[in-house]
Amino acid sequence: xxxxxxxxxxxxxxxxxxxxxxxxxxxxxxxxxxxxxxxxxxxxxxxxxxxxxxxxxxxxxxxxxxxxxxxxxxxxxxxxxxxxxxxxxxxxxxxxxxxxxxxxxxxxxxxxxxxxxxxxxxxxxxxxxxxxxxxxxxxxxxxxxxxxxxxxxxxxxxxxxxxxxxxxxxxxxxxxxxxxxxxxxxxxxxxxxxxxxxxxxxxxxxxxxxxxxxxxxxxxxxxxxxxxxxxxxxxxxxxxxxxxxxxxxxxx
Amino acid sequence: xxxxxxxxxxxxxxxxxxxxxxxxxxxxxxxxxxxxxxxxxxxxxxxxxxxxxxxxxxxxxxxxxxxxxxxxxxxxxxxxxxxxxxxxxxxxxxxxxxxxxxxxxxxxxxxxxxxxxxxxxxxxxxxxxxxxxxxxxxxxxxxxxxxxxxxxxxxxxxxxxxxxxxxxxxxxxxxxxxxxxxxxxxxxxxxxxxxxxxxxxxxxxxxxxxxxxxxxxxxxxxxxxxxxxxxxxxxxxxxxxxxxxxxxxxxxxxxxxxxxxxxxxxxxxxxxxxxxxxxxxxxxxxxxxxxxxxxxxxxxxxxxxxxxxxxxxxxxxxxxxxxxxxxxxxxxxxxxxx
Amino acid sequence: xxxxxxxxxxxxxxxxxxxxxxxxxxxxxxxxxxxxxxxxxxxxxxxxxxxxxxxxxxxxxxxxxxxxxxxxxxxxxxxxxxxxxxxxxxxxxxxxxxxxxxxxxxxxxxxxxxxxxxxxxxxxxxxxxxxxxxxxxxxxxxxxxxxxxxxxxxxxxxxxxxxxxxxxxxxxxxxxxxxxxxxxxxxxxxxxxxxxxxxxxxxxxxxxxxxxxxxxxxxxxxxxxxxxxxxxxxxxxxxxxxxxxxxxxxxxxxxxxxxxxxxxxxxxxxxxxxxxxxxxxxxxxxx
Numbered sequence: 001x002x003x004x005x006x007x008x009x010x011x012x013x014x015x016x017x018x019x020x021x022x023x024x025x026x027x028x029x030x031x032x033x034x035x036x037x038x039x040x041x042x043x044x045x046x047x048x049x050x051x052x053x054x055x056x057x058x059x060x061x062x063x064x065x066x067x068x069x070x071x072x073x074x075x076x077x078x079x080x081x082x083x084x085x086x087x088x089x090x091x092x093x094x095x096x097x098x099x100x101x102x103x104x105x106x107x108x109x110x111x112x113x114x115x116x117x118x119x120x121x122x123x124x125x126x127x128x129x130x131x132x133x134x135x136x137x138x139x140x141x142x143x144x145x146x147x148x149x150x151x152x153x154x155x156x157x158x159x160x161x162x163x164x165x166x167x168x169x170x171x172x173x174x175x176x177x178x179x180x181x182x183x184x185x186x187x188x189x190x191x192x193x194x195x196x197x198x199x200x201x202x203x204x205x206x207x208x209x210x211x212x213x214x215x216x217x218x219x220x221x222x223x224x225x226x227x228x229x230x231x232x233x234x235x236x237x238x239x240x241x242x243x244x245x246x247x248x249x250x251x252x
Numbered sequence: 253x254x255x256x257x258x259x260x261x262x263x264x265x266x267x268x269x270x271x272x273x274x275x276x277x278x279x280x281x282x283x284x285x286x287x288x289x290x291x292x293x294x295x296x297x298x299x300x301x302x303x304x305x306x307x308x309x310x311x312x313x314x315x316x317x318x319x320x321x322x323x324x325x326x327x328x329x330x331x332x333x334x335x336x337x338x339x340x341x342x343x344x345x346x347x348x349x350x351x352x353x354x355x356x357x358x359x360x361x362x363x364x365x366x367x368x369x370x371x372x373x374x375x376x377x378x379x380x381x382x383x384x385x386x387x388x389x390x391x392x393x394x395x396x397x398x399x400x401x402x403x404x405x406x407x408x409x410x411x412x413x414x415x416x417x418x419x420x421x422x423x424x425x426x427x428x429x430x431x432x433x434x435x436x437x438x439x440x441x442x443x444x445x446x447x448x449x450x451x452x453x454x455x456x457x458x459x460x461x462x463x464x465x466x467x468x469x470x471x472x473x474x475x476x477x478x479x480x481x482x483x484x485x486x487x488x489x490x491x492x493x494x495x496x497x498x499x500x501x502x503x504x505x506x507x508x509x510x511x512x513x514x515x516x517x518x519x520x521x522x523x524x525x526x527x528x529x530x531x532x533x534x535x536x537x538x539x540x541x542x543x544x545x546x547x548x549x550x551x552x553x554x555x556x557x558x559x560x561x562x563x564x565x566x567x568x569x570x571x572x573x574x575x576x577x578x579x580x581x582x583x584x585x586x587x588x589x590x
Numbered sequence: 591x592x593x594x595x596x597x598x599x600x601x602x603x604x605x606x607x608x609x610x611x612x613x614x615x616x617x618x619x620x621x622x623x624x625x626x627x628x629x630x631x632x633x634x635x636x637x638x639x640x641x642x643x644x645x646x647x648x649x650x651x652x653x654x655x656x657x658x659x660x661x662x663x664x665x666x667x668x669x670x671x672x673x674x675x676x677x678x679x680x681x682x683x684x685x686x687x688x689x690x691x692x693x694x695x696x697x698x699x700x701x702x703x704x705x706x707x708x709x710x711x712x713x714x715x716x717x718x719x720x721x722x723x724x725x726x727x728x729x730x731x732x733x734x735x736x737x738x739x740x741x742x743x744x745x746x747x748x749x750x751x752x753x754x755x756x757x758x759x760x761x762x763x764x765x766x767x768x769x770x771x772x773x774x775x776x777x778x779x780x781x782x783x784x785x786x787x788x789x790x791x792x793x794x795x796x797x798x799x800x801x802x803x804x805x806x807x808x809x810x811x812x813x814x815x816x817x818x819x820x821x822x823x824x825x826x827x828x829x830x831x832x833x834x835x836x837x838x839x840x841x842x843x844x845x846x847x848x849x850x851x852x853x854x855x856x857x858x859x860x861x862x863x864x865x866x867x868x869x870x871x872x873x874x875x876x877x
Contacts, residue, residue, distance in 0.1 A: 054455055074458035083459070090456040092448045093679075094516055103449055106442040107461040113443035113470070165460065317685055364858055367865030368817065371623040374685070375813040376861060382810055383854035390847035500810070504625075504689050511686045544697035550690025555674040558683040 003030040005200040011060030020046040035215035043224040083167030089154040098142040104164035281418035297529035298424040306478025308521040315451030319503040323381030326498030328483025344409035347484035358476025362469040388495035400494025407488040514562025594723035601729040603835025604736040608791035609812035610827040612784030619780040622684040626692035628809025634789025635796040664785030707800035820867030
């Protein structure tokens with residue numbers, strides 16, 4: 001059980017003079033939802049981008065299933081099994097829902113383009129999709145345009161798409177932002193489903209209720225630094241965390 | 253499970269299209285159906301269509317605006333022409349060599365050009381076309397400069413010789429259909445999806461394991477091979493080449509073809525290519541005003557139908573389907589109420 | 591000889607830079623390239639030719655009339671080619687629309703002024719000797735005027751309030767409108783300035799090359815200069831263009847026919863060796 005899937009060790013990153021990650025350490029185990037919280041501008045999304053390879057680290061190391069991936073480009077990390085979603089859903093807006101979902105299964109199958117051209121069939125993902133959609137709680141005609149779905153469903157579908165790729169670790173960036181209570185519940189269920197099947201989840205979220213309910217461990221960032229780590233109960237009572245949040249509110 | 257219907261409207265539609273295609277294939281080249289001149293125009297249209305198809309992979313699927321289509325078409329045409337006139341090669345073989353050379357050339361050049369992104373890539377592709385045209389116009393020993401290479405032998409593939417426009421029409425028709433089916437298939441593959449994801453957002457694409465850089469380079473190679481094929485066929489069909497049809501302005505016309513037909517549709521490339529080859533012939537009465545109207549037309553096209561003709565058709569279909577659905581729904585509600 | 595080539599190169603480079611700077615200003619303001627920029631340059635040459643040779647205006651009146659004309663052209667260009675497409679979800683439509691504009695402008699010019707190249711007299715019709723080099727004063731004139739114009743625009747954009755407003759609009763149109771900057775004014779201003787720069791370039795180039803439609807191809811060298819210099823940086827574009835001018839002019843020592851090929855060959859070489867251009871920095875995309 002206690003298998004480390006993802007380890008961030010002593011990572012630093014600055015944009016110009018602005019430090020967005022300072023000596024960040026983080027470990028994500030198999031089968032846990034790891035919450036990443038902090039006030040706005042704490043460097044949460046930056047950290048996610050550093051992990052998924054969109055930004056390069058200034059210094060430090062990132063390990064994935066024991067192998068160093070610090071210098072790998074983003075697409076190679078994705079192929080190793082590092083999936084992610086985005087703050088605002090990012091689909092191919094001029095394509096059907098089917099094409100968009102198949103982008104996920106392509107990543108899972110990892111066929112070469114030539115294999116795909118000659119019609120090599122991947123594992124059937126339809127039953128899996130049905131199962132996931134049952135959790136997500138809505139249905140769709142998958143020949144429809146992706147833009148025909150409402151925002152909330154798009155956000156849920158993005159998680160589904162990432163899960164269809166069978167990643168080992170999935171990085172989820174504010175999945176509940178802009179969703180109603182019911183949809184937030186669905187997000188939690190989907191993420192639970194992900195960890196139950198052995199994935200690790202890194203979750204950035206502002207909805208404290210959700211974070212406290214579903215996270216197994218939490219890392220709190222402020223100004224790019226880790227200010228607290230631990231179980232949800234410990235975090236909730238940690239004076240430093242409370243100060244960071246209250247301080248943030250005073251500033252705002 | 254519903255019982256499978258054999259004659260769904262979709263299949264009937266496909267049969268009708270197939271009949272039209274076969275009829276065109278048989279009837280158009282028959283003597284007396286169209287004039288020799290118009291047949292040549294149709295042949296040119298088919299050649300442009302092949303080049304435009306390659307571009308539709310890059311522009312429609314990959315979202316990369318390139319001005320290199322005509323230039324690379326020139327590479328194919330000149331290799332074919334030089335091999336068959338200066339070295340006396342068989343023309344069929346010369347075209348095949350031109351294709352291979354075109355693939356290698358586009359790969360190497362693509363590796364360099366795609367270090368740039370978006371608009372800057374477009375800049376550099378203009379540079380490429382200009383570079384090629386300068387070579388075509390100045391390398392006298394090989395390309396005969398601005399006068400061009402004349403008396404290129406007709407296509408000869410061993411068992412068959414193509415000597416008149418009628419036989420060329422059939423040949424080009426078949427090649428065009430093969431190319432068309434190739435692109436249609438490409439859209440359904442993981443490569444097509446990868447390319448589409450690169451077009452919409454490179455970061456998302458990368459997080460789904462797509463190597464954006466190489467994906468774009470491959471699209472450049474596909475476009476390059478199509479352009480070289482079109483170039484080689486152009487050379488043997490016309491029997492004469494000069495740098496003129498491979499210039500930057502012509503590249504712009506390919507872009508417009510795709511945008512006119514509809515950027516998201518493979519069939520749109522055909523519509524665009526045929527319209528832009530046939531319209532100038534039919535609009536001769538406009539004389540000197542033709543090009544002005546054409547330029548203004550492009551702007552108007554972009555303003556009122558950015559997704560091209562196929563975009564309008566799709567939109568219409570979408571709306572109709574929506575209406576039918578609504579009607580069905582309302583019917584269902586009514587019956588329930590009853 | 592070397593000095594002569596050097597001055598020719600720099601002055602050609604300055605002409606390219608005038609266009610390149612205008613192009614970059616537009617790219618920064620609306621995020622799209624203008625592929626009709628060469629035609630605007632050409633139009634500048636034609637308009638000034640008509641003002642001097644047909645209306646026979648004195649120099650001072652000509653300059654005022656020229657600027658007024660350019661502003662009108664810039665405005666109408668912006669309102670026909672860019673403005674209707676500003677909300678288009680896909681930038682390519684704007685690019686293609688500028689392509690259409692380039693064809694239309696070229697043809698309009700041909701219809702109005704015919705295709706026969708026109709002769710334009712230089713302001714000071716003299717040659718000077720520096721050592722054994724003989725050259726037209728116009729080259730020096732180009733360097734001075736375009737240099738001054740570029741400095742002026744640079745300061746306008748970087749140091750003044752108007753420039754700040756324009757930059758703000760370029761970075762975030764929505765936010766700029768929230769704080770009360772109407773984006774239409776800023777964008778229109780950019781187009782007018784950009785057109786003035788290209789137009790003046792056309793005016794300066796006219797005496798050296800005949801006034802003809804082939805002036806439109808100058809923009810391609812400006813494109814090359816922008817890539818060589820580095821993306822999106824005004825300084826880079828100017829340096830890149832001057833370099834392109836110098837390369838072009840010195841390539842005569844080796845080859846005449848392949849002048850263009852040398853320029854674009856260097857361009858592709860730069861891409862391979864230093865893909866970000868000379869001044870370009872590695873920009874990390876916003877995720």
